[in-house]
Each structure stands twice: as C-alpha cells, then as structure tokens.
Amino acid sequence: IELAKFDIDAPRWDQSTFTGRLKHFFNITDPRTVLLGNTELDRAKELVEASRAGSVPRGTTLEQLHYAKKLYDSAFHPDTGERMNLIGRMSFQVPGGMAITGFMLQFYRTVPAVVFWQWVNQSFNALVNYTNRNAASPITPKQIGVAYVTATSTALATAVGLNLYTKKAPPLVARWVPFVAVAAANCVNIPMMRQQEILSGITVIDDNGNELGNSRKKAERDGTGARILKRTLCYLEGMWSSNLICTSLLKHNLLQRIKFLHGPLQVLLVGCLNGFYVPDGVFLSPLPLRSSMAVSKLEPELRDSVMAKFGDKVQYVYFNKGL
Template identity: 35%
Template sequence: MASSVPGPIELPVSKYDQSSYWGRVRHCAGISDPTMLFTTENHLVNARKIISDYRNGILKQPTPEFWKAKKQLDSTVHPDTGETVFLPFRMSCNVISNVVVTAGMLTPGLGTMGTLFWQWANQSLNVAVNAANANKSDPMSTKQLLTNYTIAVSASCGVAVGLNKLVPRLKNITPSTRLVLTRLVPFAAVVSAGIVNVFLMRGNEIRNGISVYDQDGEEVGKSKKAAFLAVGETALSRIINATPVMVLPPLALIKLQSGFLKGKSMKIQNLTNLGLISATLFAVLPFALAVFPQRQSIHVSKLESELQGKTTKSGQKIEYVNFNRGI
C-alpha cells in the first residue's frame, strides 16, 4: 500500500468519502480493480516517487497522478514491508482468483471428492491471501497459521459433506426446494468456515482489546468491547460478502436450466455458470465489501468504565473514540 512509503505528512485514506456507503463502494472497486495487474516495477518506482513527494511536502495537493499512484500501490504492495505481493494474492487479483474456486464450488453435481477438493482449495486460497497481506508487525506463528487452516478446512468440508448427505434425506419438501437447498450447500460451508476463521485469527484482539483513539488520533486505551464489535462485524461481513456470489449464480442457473439452457450441453451450461459467477463477482462484490466502514466511531458510554471521563491533550472531554475494524 501507499502507506509503506515513509514521510511525515499523513496520506488521505481515499479519494472518496469513507463516511458514505457510496464512497466506500467506489473505494473498494478501486483497490480490487483487475487492471492494476498490469502494473509493472517501473510503474511502482514512479508511484513511490509521487507518494514520497506528497508525504514530504513537495507535492502540495493530491493530483490525478497522485491518486493513480496511490491506487497502484494500494492494490499491489504490502503496507508494512513495501514489497510487491505475489500476484495471485494481491487485492487486484482477488476477483479473478475467486472466480476459479467459486466456479469449482458451485459446479452442479459434484461428488464427495469434488466437494472436498474445492472446499479445500477455497480455504487454501483464503489462508494464502491472509498470510500474504497480514500485519507483519505482529506476525502469526506457523503453528497458529496451520491450526487455523486445519480448523477452517475441517469446518467447510464437514458442513459441505454433511449437508450434501442430509438434504436428500429431507422429507415433505418438493423436488424444486430440494434442488435449491443442494445448490446452496457451498454457501453454508463457506460462511461457516469464514466465521470460524475470523474468530480464530482475531481471538487475541477479543482477549486483550484493541486500541481506541480520540479525535486527535491519540490513543485513549484498549477496549475489549470495541474488539468484540470489530470482530463481530468482520464475521458478519464474511456472510454479506459471500451471499451475492454464492447465492445469486446458483439460483439463476436453476432458473436458466428450466428454460433457456434446457437440453443444452454441459459445456454450455458450465460456461453459463462461469459467466454468472464472474459477472456477480465484478458487479456486486464492492457493494458487499463496503457495508461496514474500515474506521468506526463509538460513544465511550458503550465501552469499559476506565475509558470514560477522559480528556484530550487540550482538556476537551472525550465523548467519541474511533478504532480500526480490520478486514
């Protein structure tokens, strides 16, 4: 990210207003823009110079070139190390990488081995992306990473295989309802594993609390209540993010298979399925990602008693603090 470039002047968070939902949608669409995959090392060298000029006061105001440079760095470079993230795990490759595993998971008629393989592939991709983009100032140990990976894979595979065996045994439901439930099994598996993974990966935050800051950016203290809110919203965001991609394409495919695709070859049906998934990822994902703001404000009355009644350096009573929700 652009924040990896040193300098005394703070960078603007985004070109768009992050307090508004539409502003967050436009920001999320920018950092996940697949065209940023064409960014070369020469582009990054030039982008770092532009950002450095701003952070050191040479460039007085953000320009179109500044915003382009920030977008290139935010979608390609690690925020802590400043190193280029391996291509498949960059934010700019997020949509393309997910098209492959999502298409695999949503392929109709997968057997047990196919279900296990694609759930494993999805969780492996998630762990790789998280590891490649993780906070390097407080790295997770290899043991913790392997433990979380094993539990996430076990959860997704267990839910997927279990539901695939359960749905056919359900009585008093119509064949069409049974078909819909079968197609939604991958959604249930992905959501279950996603929630488990969030609480595992960020359990220390709930136990120890996260930093909350006053309006001047000064740390007020650590709050476990703010941490639980941050982790809870992140877990909920996993459901929201997965819903359009894992629900809309399979339901649309069922409708098409009873009409336009009826009698068509499996090749045409699979290509249609891939097209539906790709279109949904590109069009809907930024709207899902933008539901919760990255930085949030909360009244101190909702936090621990020791964080209440404090004042800023200028002596002003602190009523609201803000914190970074994380992703």
C-alpha cells in the first residue's frame, strides 16, 4: 500500500461486523496506553496528522501508522483533537473502574461507606462522561455542575434507601444495591452531561466529513440512549459476575478467617472481569461508535436543507455516539 495515499481515519477493521467492532474497541480502550507519556502521545498525533496531509515521513511503516492511530484514538478527543485527561479516558476504565467498583461492592453494609464510594464513583463517572462528550455541542461549567450534583444525589438517595431497605436481605441481594444505584445515576448523569446535545442536537456529517447541520430529534436521542445502555451494561457485567463469584468464595472457611483480604480480592476480581469485558468491548461492540441515519429519517427542516444542497447525492448522515 502507498503510505502517502493511506487513509489513516478509515477503520482498520470492518465496523459493520461484531468482530470488527470488537477489535476496534479493544484497540482504543487498551489500558496499557495510560502508561505512555505525553511526549509519545504527541508524536503519535504528529504522525497521524502527517498521514492525513499525505506527508508520511520516509521510512515509516504501515504498522507504525496503525499504532500511532491507536494511541491517537485512545488519548485524543475525536471532535477537538485535544489530549484528554488521563482519568477520563476510556483506556483508564479498567484500572480506575476496578478499584472503585471493587470497593463499592465490598463496602456496602454501612451508610457512610455507601455514601463515600457512591460519591467517588459518580465523580469518576462525571469526569469520564465529560471527557468523552460530543464536543461539537459544548457544555457550560454551570451545566456540568448541575449534572454532577443531580447524578450524585440520585446515586446516593438510591443507594442509601436500598441499603436500609435490604438490611435483612440475603447477602447476594444486598450486593446488588451498588449496581442499581449506578444504573439510576447513569440514567440521570449521561443525559445531563449531554444536555446541550439534547437541546441543540448532534452535528451530523456526510461521507467526507462535511458538517450538514444539527439533528435534535433523532441523532441526540439515539446517541444518548445508546450510551446509557452501553455504560449500564459495562457496569452490569463486572458487578453481576463478581457478585456471584465473591458470594461463593467468601463462604469458604479460609476466607472467613482473613477478612482483611476481602476488599483487595473484590478489587482484583472486578479488575480481571473488566479486563475481559471492557477492553474487548463485549458490551460496546454491538453498537457502532459512528452511527448512520438515512436522510429521509431526519427531522423535516434538516432533511429539506440537506436535499436542497445535495439532492440525492447524500443518502445517509453520520454522527458520533460517544463511548
């Protein structure tokens, strides 16, 4: 392949198949990339931009271009091109999420512990949601603050209420409290963090990346709803699997005698499960990150605008759903 004409933005794997999306999400959420410094990430960005300009440095290999694009996708925002904060990157979900989720599942018996870990989790979620937002629809600091407070309050109210309600319930039932609280908070946090998209719509583009306008009724609804589903499923797999395994393991006499290891064991178990589910995109892969929509299904004003400018040349529009 002639590297000067190589389309570095074209997906490396076929995104119309589950396997292709699986490989893509594994690539951009690889937790090993969080260990790389800004210098190496910036070099990767420079190589990606050089490839886009058709001026690939002499001696560059195709594999080096693919690796540079992997680092670029994992660390730089797809809309702004700016380097994202480390904690908010999806590649940080395994190390960051395993610790928080593990402690939420371990320390669920007392109200202070529930309050603290739900607060930590929602702070983490808010940062991740903001970092991976659709930046074509900017959100103000006030809107960010309202979203954070609302989601955190929802999670705390749900968790504390269920914690008190399930005091006498079996351990397995009580262990589901963190998940229910997180799911409820996601239903609030994600729409609140993406409220500007809901109000103004998501920018839709054509095959060549040209902006065609904002879709308020279709794209924002599908994008936000898909993201809530993806994020909730990602939490479900770790909590559900680790709940079953931990409840079984903790019945053994040996583990009953070394209770100080219960927390680290829970964290390690969640980390192993997240290491399989999240990077591999098992629950992210069924839903493409770059979604398409027929022009005929857009709201009338946007549809008419696109057809007036392009006629039948543009049949589909595309938009970024976000992770």
